[in-house]
Amino acid sequence: EVQLVQSGADVKKPGESLKISCAASGYNFTPYWIAWVRQMPGKGLEWMGMIYPGDSDTRYSPSFQGQVSISADKSINTAYLQWSSLKASDTAIYYCARHPRVSDGGHYFDYWGQGTLVTVSS
Amino acid sequence: EIVLTQSPATLSLSPGERATLSCRASQSVSSYLAWYQQKPGQAPRLLIYGASNRATGIPARFSGSGSGTDFTLTISSLEPEDFAVYYCQHRSDWLYIFGQGTKLEIK
Numbered sequence: 001e002v003q004l005v006q007s008g009a010d011v012k013k014p015g016e017s018l019k020i021s022c023a024a025s026g027y028n029f030t031p032y033w034i035a036w037v038r039q040m041p042g043k044g045l046e047w048m049g050m051i052y053p054g055d056s057d058t059r060y061s062p063s064f065q066g067q068v069s070i071s072a073d074k075s076i077n078t079a080y081l082q083w084s085s086l087k088a089s090d091t092a093i094y095y096c097a098r099h100p101r102v103s104d105g106g107h108y109f110d111y112w113g114q115g116t117l118v119t120v121s122s
Numbered sequence: 123e124i125v126l127t128q129s130p131a132t133l134s135l136s137p138g139e140r141a142t143l144s145c146r147a148s149q150s151v152s153s154y155l156a157w158y159q160q161k162p163g164q165a166p167r168l169l170i171y172g173a174s175n176r177a178t179g180i181p182a183r184f185s186g187s188g189s190g191t192d193f194t195l196t197i198s199s200l201e202p203e204d205f206a207v208y209y210c211q212h213r214s215d216w217l218y219i220f221g222q223g224t225k226l227e228i229k
Contacts, residue, residue: 035218037166045158045166045209047218059216095165105172106154107213112165 002026004034004096004113011119012086019082020116022096029077030054033099035109036070036081040092050099051079086120093117124148124214126221134229141197143224145210150190154212157186157195160223161206169208170195202228 007021022034035050049060053072060070069082079096094116097109125148135141145155157170168177170186173193183198197204205228210221 044223045160045211045220047220050218061217097166103171105175106152106156107218108156108168108171108211109158109166110168110171110177112167115165 002098002111004098004111006094006096006113006116009117009119011121013122014088014120015085016120017082017084018086018118019080020094020118022079022081022113024077024079024098027098030074032101034072034079035097035099036068036079037095037097037109038064038092039095039115045095048081048094053077053079086118088120088122090118091120123217124151124212124219126210126212126219128208128210128221128224130224131222132225132227134227135200136229137200137202139200141195141200141204141226143195143197143208143226145188145193145195145221147191147193147212151212151214153189155186155188155193156211158209158211159204159206160209161203166209197226200226 003025005023030053033050033052036048038046048064049070051058051070051072053074072079096113098111100110127146129144153173155173158166160166174186185196187194207223207225209223
């Protein structure tokens with residue numbers, strides 16, 4: 001069974017750093033892109049970026065480029081989303097999601113993590 | 123940049139009724155459109171990919187149609203568990219775009 005299990009909720013102060021994780025199981029981790037998606041309180045879904053664990057090729061949305069860093073450790077089947085200096089506006093739920101390896105139905109996300117709530121408040 | 127516009131923003135229906143949700147793209151996306159369902163406090167769940175292909179485990183009452191710029195998600199007979207927010211999604215030039223969502227609420 002494919003599972004993406006994310007790290008727990010976190011509360012940080014503005015300016016602090018944070019790294020959240022997404023542990024994959026039930027499939028071969030390396031040849032599937034893993035994306036991160038933000039959902040601000042009461043709002044819709046925003047794609048932030050994604051990583052290919054096989055070679056760490058990473059793509060970012062222009063809206064998030066330079067604001068966050070995405071990485072992966074294929075030795076432990078885990079992807080990460082990292083901030084070096086959080087802002088109050090980073091308060092949101094962050095989801096990781098898997099992109100299917102090959103599909104003639106286009107590009108989408110077939111499995112999702114449960115979400116990690118990040119709260120940034122002084 | 124492609125924009126996906128969903129309508130209506132809110133749809134109020136009763137269990138047993140048919141639901142029709144729309145997603146319009148600002149330019150053609152061929153058949154490369156996906157639909158997701160999100161219930162309160164839960165992660166999104168893939169319903170439809172390639173405009174009309176049901177994802178694994180999705181009930182047959184959910185169907186997707188359309189191509190080009192106009193797409194429809196239809197729920198043939200609403201069950202109580204179907205009341206949720208629905209999003210459409212497309213990828214264009216390494217940019218994954220979501221519609222703003224349609225909230226399907228109980229009338």
